[in-house]
Amino acid sequence: MAENEFIIRQISVFSENRPGRLAAIAHALEEERVNIYAFSIAEASGFGVVRALVDQPERAHARLSRDGFNVAFTDVIAVRMRDEPGGLYEVAAMLGDAGINIEYSYAYSGPAGAVLILRVDRPEEAINRIRSAGKELLSSAAFH
Amino acid sequence: MYWDERHETMRPEELEALQIRRLRETIERVRHVPFYRDLLAHKGIRTEEIRTLDDVKKLPFTKKQDLRDGYPFGFFAVPLSQVVRIHTTSGTTGKPTVVGYTRGDIDRWSDLIARNLTMIGLTEDDIFQNAVNMGMFTGGLGFHYGAEKVGMTVLPAGTGNTRRQIEMIDDFGVTAIHCTPSYAMHLAEVAEEMGTDLSTLRTGIFGAEPWSETTRDDLEDRLGVTAYDSYGLSELYGPGVAFECPEQDGLHIWHDSYLVEIIDPATGEPLGPGERGELVVTPLVKEAMPLLRYRTGDITMLLEDDCPCGRTRRIARFSGRVDDMLIIRGINVFPSQIEHVLMALPEVGDQFMVYVDRNEHHLDEMTIHVEVKRPYFSGELADLARLQQKIVRTLRESLELRTAVQLVEPGSLPRFEGKARRVVDRRTAV
Numbered sequence: 001m002a003e004n005e006f007i008i009r010q011i012s013v014f015s016e017n018r019p020g021r022l023a024a025i026a027h028a029l030e031e032e033r034v035n036i037y038a039f040s041i042a043e044a045s046g047f048g049v050v051r052a053l054v055d056q057p058e059r060a061h062a063r064l065s066r067d068g069f070n071v072a073f074t075d076v077i078a079v080r081m082r083d084e085p086g087g088l089y090e091v092a093a094m095l096g097d098a099g100i101n102i103e104y105s106y107a108y109s110g111p112a113g114a115v116l117i118l119r120v121d122r123p124e125e126a127i128n129r130i131r132s133a134g135k136e137l138l139s140s141a142a143f144h
Numbered sequence: 145m146y147w148d149e150r151h152e153t154m155r156p157e158e159l160e161a162l163q164i165r166r167l168r169e170t171i172e173r174v175r176h177v178p179f180y181r182d183l184l185a186h187k188g189i190r191t192e193e194i195r196t197l198d199d200v201k202k203l204p205f206t207k208k209q210d211l212r213d214g215y216p217f218g219f220f221a222v223p224l225s226q227v228v229r230i231h232t233t234s235g236t237t238g239k240p241t242v243v244g245y246t247r248g249d250i251d252r253w254s255d256l257i258a259r260n261l262t263m264i265g266l267t268e269d270d271i272f273q274n275a276v277n278m279g280m281f282t283g284g285l286g287f288h289y290g291a292e293k294v295g296m297t298v299l300p301a302g303t304g305n306t307r308r309q310i311e312m313i314d315d316f317g318v319t320a321i322h323c324t325p326s327y328a329m330h331l332a333e334v335a336e337e338m339g340t341d342l343s344t345l346r347t348g349i350f351g352a353e354p355w356s357e358t359t360r361d362d363l364e365d366r367l368g369v370t371a372y373d374s375y376g377l378s379e380l381y382g383p384g385v386a387f388e389c390p391e392q393d394g395l396h397i398w399h400d401s402y403l404v405e406i407i408d409p410a411t412g413e414p415l416g417p418g419e420r421g422e423l424v425v426t427p428l429v430k431e432a433m434p435l436l437r438y439r440t441g442d443i444t445m446l447l448e449d450d451c452p453c454g455r456t457r458r459i460a461r462f463s464g465r466v467d468d469m470l471i472i473r474g475i476n477v478f479p480s481q482i483e484h485v486l487m488a489l490p491e492v493g494d495q496f497m498v499y500v501d502r503n504e505h506h507l508d509e510m511t512i513h514v515e516v517k518r519p520y521f522s523g524e525l526a527d528l529a530r531l532q533q534k535i536v537r538t539l540r541e542s543l544e545l546r547t548a549v550q551l552v553e554p555g556s557l558p559r560f561e562g563k564a565r566r567v568v569d570r571r572t573a574v
Contacts, residue, residue: 012521012523014516014521014551014553016552016553016556042525043525044525044529044532045532045550046550046551047528047550047551047552049523049525049528068555069553069554070516070518070521070553070554071521072521072523073523074522074524104525
């Protein structure tokens with residue numbers, strides 16, 4: 001099960017779309033000394049899901065659940081991209097050519113490079129494709 | 145087992161003939177009440193022209209407010225010397241409603257309760273704890289007399305001192321209890337604290353408040369009883385008007401004593417079997433305080449199929465009050481219907497709120513807020529959106545109305561103790 005080390009647990013939090021909800025989540029994580037590496041908000045009518053990669057997912061899950069939030073873990077993968085024009089295209093095209101669908105994605109870019117976080121329909125196949133193309137996948141140990 | 149097999153299982157033709165005869169007697173009796181005498185004279189209604197049950201529509205409705213206006217004895221059709229008892233109903237607004245009974249009324253009322261108790265298998269071998277208010281409230285003495293008539297050993301326990309009540313159940317070997325469903329919940333909690341499983345208790349009769357099937361499961365499990373729903377109101381004697389049989393699927397309402405109509409509360413038009421509306425009752429055997437077409441304000445429907453127990457036609461368990469009814473784009477909606485739909489969806493919690501607004505096109509918009517239960521949150525937005533659509537679709541099928549559904553965080557909706565206020569109507573007049 002070598003692939004599993006590249007499957008990263010994203011924390012997903014159900015949130016109503018109203019003022020103060022993100023602050024409530026962020027404050028809870030601060031109090032637990034949980035660091036957020038990357039995060040995004042997806043919204044639908046009246047509600048949204050806050051998605052985050054954090055250093056202590058269990059701790060974040062326990063605290064947010066205790067605070068009354070609906071919290072779930074979701075498997076995602078993280079690919080290191082070239083932080084220059086064409087970097088995103090390279091990864092997206094690779095998956096598209098393989099017929100792997102990206103359900104959603106978000107990215108961060110910093111001094112250590114750019115990372116694309118992906119939720120795909122066939123993660124194990126995506127991992128194989130990306131690795132055999134010589135691209136770097138971040139292992140879950142890099143986050144947690 | 146029957147208490148009064150003839151009346152409990154009467155064939156439709158025979159029942160109808162009896163109802164018409166008793167309806168005419170009732171019309172004669174109400175003429176002793178000035179309110180009705182004037183009303184019938186004004187409308188020019190003669191008793192002889194009431195020939196079929198359909199003719200009941202010619203008679204006027206009686207509303208709760210009419211009875212309040214008659215305070216205290218304005219609706220008595222007999223002199224006070226013939227009235228052997230008076231009960232009152234709690235008046236949340238203004239004066240209470242006063243109801244009176246002749247000796248014959250007490251006898252007939254106890255007989256109806258005896259029918260109900262016998263129907264659920266209770267006999268003179270049972271020990272019956274009557275844990276409701278024994279005062280002006282009809283529930284106490286009503287059941288007391290009915291249970292004595294069956295020959296049961298009756299404990300007029302009243303309410304309060306719950307630990308003593310539980311000791312009595314255990315020490316006296318009580319087999320059947322009558323109380324409100326909320327008091328039953330409290331009894332269960334205290335019994336658990338005291339470490340008793342109330343092993344002798346087998347039958348629970350719960351009434352005076354609406355209660356759900358979830359509450360039934362809970363009470364049956366925690367008290368170790370079979371739980372039966374009891375319906376009545378003081379204006380129609382009190383408890384005993386309708387009662388569940390061992391099928392626990394709807395209530396038998398005693399058609400020989402109560403003429404039943406279901407109407408659209410907004411228009412007064414009659415509704416057929418399977419159509420939910422307001423229960424309107426003309427009591428057929430009341431002497432001291434006969435009434436015509438009393439608007440109970442309670443929502444139910446006539447059930448279409450016959451009950452396997454062989455008794456006459458049932459009504460559905462009650463699902464709210466007319467006062468709670470909303471008219472959305474011309475369609476009648478009861479919060480209980482919404483509750484019913486939501487209860488059947490495992491993904492959402494028991495709490496909900498309904499907001500009604502009028503949009504810029506002067507159209508009514510109903511938005512229902514529901515909580516997503518934790519185990520059903522996958523973490524995926526798409527799953528939530530699908531759930532939202534599923535709720536909208538299920539509500540539309542049941543209410544025949546398009547509603548908006550808002551998913552909210554668990555624990556965020558108000559929790560109500562006592563009467564729930566789940567509807568916020570923010571419409572302004574057109």
